[in-house]
Amino acid sequence: MIGVRSGAPRRARLAALGAHVPDRVVTNADLERIVDTDDEWIVSRTGIRERRWAAPEEASSDLGLIAGRRALERAGVDAADLDLIIVPSATPDHLFPSTAAIIANAMGAERAAAYDLLAACSGFVYGVSQGAAMIEAGFASRVLVIGAEVLSHVIDMSDRTTCVLFGDAAGAALLVPGDPQTTTGFLGFEIGADGSGGDDLIIPAGGGRMPMSCAASPSDGFLQMKGAEVFRFATRAMVDSVRRLLDAVDVTLDDIDLVVPHQANIRIIDHAAARLGIPESKLFNNLEHYGNTSSASIPLALTEARDAGRLRPGDLVLMVGFGAGLTWGSTVVRYEPVEVTA
Secondary structure, three states: OEEEOOOOOOEEEEEEEEEEOOOEEEEHHHHHOOOOOOHHHHHHHHOOOEEEEOOOOOOHHHHHHHHHHHHHHHHOOOHHHOOEEEEEOOOOOOOOOOHHHHHHHHHOOOOOEEEEEOOHHHHHHHHHHHHHHHHHOOOOOOEEEEEEEEHHHHOOOOOHHHHOOEOEEEEEEEEEEEOOOOOOOEEEEEEEEOHHHHHHEEOOOOOOOOOHHHOOOHHHHOOEEOHHHHHHHHHHHHHHHHHHHHHHHOOOOOOOOEEEEOOOOHHHHHHHHHHHOOOHHHEOOOHHHHOEOHHHHHHHHHHHHHHOOOOOOOOEEEEEEEEOOOEEEEEEEEEOOOOOOO
8 A cells, every 4th residue: 555645734744753772781692691593693694783672571661651751852742732642563561451552641641542553563654654644634733653562572582593683672753743835744655564474474372363371382472483484575575665655756765865774684674775776874774783673673763863963854764664464664754853852
């Protein structure tokens, strides 16, 4: 599905960003003591050197609450004024109540609608597309999208092909209406899914088809991935989605100031960048420090790019993600913050 803004009376504006990561740093050397792996193997195949893991008692809502508050503080917006909170997460606190509702209650967003969204690593782009549509339709004026994950809670520490990949984090974006005469906002979105590859990246147990009480093995409650299949899908989906989107919004990569891909694997990022012709100077990645943080990946990278001076007001930004489902999504947006602090 592709949607391009055409004459909307309101333009959704990317107003502020915020992020949070747990305190615990887990290095490749730490993993060498747990599973049969080593730093050279991990770095050469993934580009990851360390990741953050939440404490056992920390949940996605705990990380997301901090990230969301930081985004609101940057914009000088009170949580009580939010209309909607969307939380993309592959690791929600519960099937219900929603993690979004838990965060809304904790931050005092008493009049905000709140729901979770499950599109795995594509979740942030999916969530932002929904938030922008709500604003441009006039249904909401302040939407907070929070990607929040505690993937360390669902990885099998005996599986060296997956346990080295994932980390925990949260990243948030505040969307508000912009002046249609002066705001560029989101130019368009390209999102999609191919359910035929659903088994390639899956947590089999925990839903209605296989409740945890009926799982044949404890491993059914852990993330399972067919790495080669996911690699082939990801490289194809990223390239095709970006090309379709740029054609639809009549933008070229020369027009783009910063490209922020989902931070999953450096080989996937490099392969897609080479096929698209994205110069390294326009590409931002923080994969080596955080690993794959699923729906938190892109907003965490955006926040770090802002803090590092790589994302500046007025920049045209391309984001692209892919994940379980199998899903993909991309968007182009002008970064037009309304932040009250530097």
